[in-house]
Amino acid sequence: MARRTFLSFCYQDDHWRVQQVKNMGVVEEQPLLSANKWEEIEDQGDAAIEQWIDDNMKGKSCLIVLIGERTAKRKWVKYEIKKAFNDGKGVLGVYIHNLKDSDGNQAAKGQNPFDAFKSGDEPLSKWAKVYNPPYTTSSNVYDYIKDNLADWVEKAIELRS
Template sequence: MARRTFLSFHYKNDNWRVSQIKQMGVIEEQPLLSANKWEEVEKAGEAAIKKWIDDNLSGKSCLIVLIGEKTAGRKWVDYEIKSAFDAGKGVLGVYIHNLKDSGGNKSPKGTNPFDKFTVGDNPLTKWAKVYNPPQTDSSEVYKHIKDNLASWVETAINLRG
């Protein structure tokens, strides 16, 4: 049975790439909102956004940050990382910049969103591993992620002990 996970990402830039990850079928994740539904949540204000995130993180064993060009430093991605870690969930990142988007384009590699977080004197990266598929061909990147994502999730959960 697939682990229940929460996917964190920059919607505007990476929703197409994220839908490819969802289609792999190797993890179970929250439903992705359409742009219109996310807009409804956003219009309801910060409390509504936090509630949606918290509700969808509940019952999940791991947060997967799908890292695109502009994922790091986004307010709600940061909130999701902090909330998941504070709740004892596994946390990991996967670079997705070499997956093609709906226009057939790749994007520049983004920065590691975990770099700014510390736990005591330790960097969060002690518990939050980040994976960067070594291939540049989009179909090979897809295969690498599909072949490894379930084990990366298990590693993240085990690191939280």
């Protein structure tokens, strides 16, 4: 049975790449919103966004941050990381910049979003491992993520147990 997870990412840049990960069928995740639906929630303000995140993170065992070029700088990604960690969920990151987007383009590698966080005196990276597929060809990156994501999720959950 696939673990229930929450996907965190930069929608504007990476929705096509994230859809590829979602289509792998390796983990169960929250529904991905269309741009229009996200805008509708966004127009209601920060409290509505926080409520959507909180509601969709309930019952999930792990947060998977799908890291693209600008993911680490996104306000809501930071909120999701903090919430998931404080709620005791497994937390991990996967670089997706080498998956092609809808135009067939890859992106530059982004910063590790966990670098900005600490738990007490410990860096969050003690609990939040980041995986960077060792390939530059999109199809190889896809296969590597598909073959390993379920194991990475289990390891992240185990680290928090």
